[in-house]
Amino acid sequence: MAFITKITFTLLLLFAAPITSADFAHASSFDKSVKDAYAKPNDDQGNSKKETAKESANLQAGSAGLTFMDFLRVILATIFVVALLYLLLRFMNKKSKAYQKANFIENLGGASLGSNRSVQLIKVGGRMLVVGVGENIQLLKEIDDQAEYKEILENYNGRMDHLLQPADILSKLKKKMNSKKNEGSGGSSFSLRLKEQLAEMSESRKRTFKEMEKKGRDTE
Structure with missing residues (x-):
């Protein structure tokens, strides 16, 4: 048990190390960008405009490519599922035929x-x-x-x-x-029909009981 806990702890450290280093690098780059912004405000504005233009162009190209790839993946997945179902049903049909032939x-x-x-x-x-x-x-x-x-x-x-x-x-x-x-x-219409039929059945039962009572009185 102690060996397993040690392994899990080391794995967690290995996974956490690149995340912390990436955060540290991001923080240091952020500090440098803040210092540069105070030192050269005009250059910063020009660079930010260029970066935003590049990012928007990259996002547009990336979004178009992703949508096409997603569409292609959906089509391929649908074809794969249909083919798999077809093969599975064929296999089940052959098995059932073999079972029926075995029973004669x-x-x-x-x-x-x-x-x-x-x-x-x-x-x-x-x-x-x-x-x-x-x-x-x-x-x-x-x-x-x-x-x-x-x-x-x-x-x-x-x-x-x-x-x-x-x-x-x-x-x-x-x-x-x-x-x-x-x-x-049509769930509501079905419930209404069911209620109507139950009401008709109860009325018919009442009528039959009344007729039986009348016949009993007449015989007496």
């Missing part, structure tokens, strides 16, 4: 037909099955035609590859940003 079962898509009912297209090994899912699972059809089999697989693979395109990724990000903005602007 792959879900190619489906369509909902109501509450808890859907039709699913499943690839099991080298067979393609159309399955109905509801209260039970039922085999509807097996695709035996090789041309139809290849066409379905090509469409599925093309759709998966299209989802990983950089333009599609950017469009999805824009849609998410716009949806968040719309949700923020």
Whole structure:
């Protein structure tokens, strides 16, 4: 522990030494400039004007160069991030495909037909099955035609590859940003609709209770 504290102390001294020397040099130069100003005031005014003109010119040139470099860095960083996301998604897609092939079962898509009912297209090994899912699972059809089999697989693979395109990724990000903005602007309208629906539900419950009470009285 003592050895670590010694090392940190020496490092602090090494970092502080150039700062203190720079401050000392700046202070000495400032003292000399004050003495020269008292000795030669006219020369000082001329030199100060020249220095201000040079500094303004240097600042203008430097600002223009910095803005261009910053713009170029932003473009390069954006391209790098998009390329990295694209490669990462491609890698994840390949991993998921390899995992699905290892399991010999792959879900190619489906369509909902109501509450808890859907039709699913499943690839099991080298067979393609159309399955109905509801209260039970039922085999509807097996695709035996090789041309139809290849066409379905090509469409599925093309759709998966299209989802990983950089333009599609950017469009999805824009849609998410716009949806968040719309949700923020439409938050008040949603709360009003929710209140109206709750009020309607409470009124309908009151009506049903009243009707049940009337029926009970009539039966008595």
